[in-house]
Amino acid sequence: MAFDAAFLLPYDFSPLTILAYMAVLALYGIAILKLGPGERPGVVRIIAFLLGVLLCYAVMQTRYDYYAQYMFFIHRGQHLILHHLGPVLIALSNPLPVIRFWHARLPSSAALLLAPLNMIYRVLQQPVIAAVLFVGLIYFWLWPAVHFDAMLSRNLYWVMNWSMLIDGLLFWWLILDPRRPQKGRTLSYGMRNLMLVLVAIPQIALGAWIAFSRGTIYDVYAVCGRAWPMAAETDQFIGGVLTWVPPAMMSIIGILLVLRFMAVHSRADDHYRAVAGHQPDATNPVT
Amino acid sequence: MRCQKRFFAAASAALAVTLLSGCGSSEPSFHAKDISGLMPELSYSLTNSKGEPASASDYEGQVRAMFFGFTNCPDVCPTTMAELNKAVKAMPDDKQDDMTVLFVSVDPERDTPEKLAQYTNFFGDRIVGMTGPEASLRDLAKRYRTTFGYGEPNEEGNYDVSHSGAIYVFDEQGKARLLMRSDLTPEQMAADFEALMTEAG
Numbered sequence: 001m002a003f004d005a006a007f008l009l010p011y012d013f014s015p016l017t018i019l020a021y022m023a024v025l026a027l028y029g030i031a032i033l034k035l036g037p038g039e040r041p042g043v044v045r046i047i048a049f050l051l052g053v054l055l056c057y058a059v060m061q062t063r064y065d066y067y068a069q070y071m072f073f074i075h076r077g078q079h080l081i082l083h084h085l086g087p088v089l090i091a092l093s094n095p096l097p098v099i100r101f102w103h104a105r106l107p108s109s110a111a112l113l114l115a116p117l118n119m120i121y122r123v124l125q126q127p128v129i130a131a132v133l134f135v136g137l138i139y140f141w142l143w144p145a146v147h148f149d150a151m152l153s154r155n156l157y158w159v160m161n162w163s164m165l166i167d168g169l170l171f172w173w174l175i176l177d178p179r180r181p182q183k184g185r186t187l188s189y190g191m192r193n194l195m196l197v198l199v200a201i202p203q204i205a206l207g208a209w210i211a212f213s214r215g216t217i218y219d220v221y222a223v224c225g226r227a228w229p230m231a232a233e234t235d236q237f238i239g240g241v242l243t244w245v246p247p248a249m250m251s252i253i254g255i256l257l258v259l260r261f262m263a264v265h266s267r268a269d270d271h272y273r274a275v276a277g278h279q280p281d282a283t284n285p286v287t
Numbered sequence: 288m289r290c291q292k293r294f295f296a297a298a299s300a301a302l303a304v305t306l307l308s309g310c311g312s313s314e315p316s317f318h319a320k321d322i323s324g325l326m327p328e329l330s331y332s333l334t335n336s337k338g339e340p341a342s343a344s345d346y347e348g349q350v351r352a353m354f355f356g357f358t359n360c361p362d363v364c365p366t367t368m369a370e371l372n373k374a375v376k377a378m379p380d381d382k383q384d385d386m387t388v389l390f391v392s393v394d395p396e397r398d399t400p401e402k403l404a405q406y407t408n409f410f411g412d413r414i415v416g417m418t419g420p421e422a423s424l425r426d427l428a429k430r431y432r433t434t435f436g437y438g439e440p441n442e443e444g445n446y447d448v449s450h451s452g453a454i455y456v457f458d459e460q461g462k463a464r465l466l467m468r469s470d471l472t473p474e475q476m477a478a479d480f481e482a483l484m485t486e487a488g
Contacts, residue, residue, distance in 0.1 A: 069434070152322060153324075223468060224432055224451050227434055228449060
């Protein structure tokens with residue numbers, strides 16, 4: 001079967017979205033080229049970052065977005081990428097060297113402008129707020145009345161998708177921050193794992209409820225028409241399963257990754273203590 | 288430190304309230320869903336059942352109910368057209384002339400202007416049919432956040448068409464105002480159409 005290149009074109013062209021992705025890729029690329037060999041992320045990390053960004057772009061600005069607007073289960077796949085998979089890959093790529101590179105080049109006046117943003121960031125990264133926001137956004141956009149309006153209004157639809165992506169990045173960066181736990185800066189491993197368990201439970205409950213509901217919960221897809229003829233209950237069942245199983249699996253993968261961070265840092269601590277008899281640098285990330 | 292904790296507790300509570308407050312709905316004044324501000328005003332460029340160009344200015348100053356369907360539709364379209372006709376007939380005589388039902392066929396391959404005219408005339412005199420090239424229909428559907436799709440043809444060449452089951456209602460200024468689902472009765476539809484006319488004065 002021939003590949004239809006038109007699939008790569010946006011269904012709903014959004015200049016702001018394309019500009020945002022181009023800016024991210026340009027800033028990342030320039031920093032990668034200019035960083036010294038000691039600081040530059042390895043090939044696997046670069047690939048993880050690019051894959052995460054491209055996946056998010058693909059579900060927002062290709063023909064995939066058309067199917068996501070008119071099939072519930074494809075919409076759930078879209079949010080699985082925007083809220084989970086894409087941000088996990090980006091967080092795992094550990095873009096800290098790139099952020100530090102640009103931070104060092106910011107003019108001193110920018111610090112004043114960025115101060116409010118920094119404060120908002122710190123509030124949003126409080127564990128309770130981050131977990132409530134992560135699950136709350138899923139419930140909010142899947143609340144039938146809200147979901148109905150979001151699928152009908154072009155503006156609300158963009159707000160929904162961008163809010164899922166930004167929140168996904170914030171949450172998974174909090175969880176997968178490769179720096180050692182440090183009071184007031186990075187979360188303890190126990191807190192990270194607790195958050196992963198706590199956010200998985202409501203997602204499992206919601207997904208199971210959607211999958212096994214007998215009536216139609218999201219009638220907007222019947223109201224607006226589906227991308228191709230498919231029974232409403234089949235669409236809803238697959239969508240429910242996608243809300244339930246893969247996010248739960250992402251929490252398990254997250255826990256395994258956090259356990260790996262713990263093991264790596266613990267081994268490094270033992271090594272430092274044995275060889276040099278001093279404490280390791282607290283900002284040293286897992287590599 | 289205690290202050291900071293209190294601040295974060297308050298922020299958490301505010302966040303939860305903000306998220307939950309969006310779930311409440313304002314008091315409805317129509318039987319149908321109010322979509323004011325959610326969608327753009329009525330605009331299309333199609334061909335009517337006489338084979339002439341059709342645009343939103345054709346029935347300017349009237350309340351218009353737009354429905355996407357196809358004449359080979361076995362259930363949803365004939366039921367909706369019959370109910371819309373009942374709704375129009377349920378309105379006072381002087382108001383019926385200020386109301387037009389737009390039946391947009393999303394199956395231009397099979398729905399010729401003649402077939403469309405035959406179909407809409409069967410259901411009522413306030414119903415007009417229109418269609419156009421698939422690209423124009425796709426643009427119109429996209430404008431109103433809807434779509435349609437074609438199933439695989441069977442041995443006789445017949446195929447299913449998935450389409451919107453909703454009626455988009457535009458007021459006399461052409462603004463998108465209501466979205467009617469199939470659960471409304473003709474009397475409720477008529478009441479909403481009249482309410483839109485009365486609102487305009």
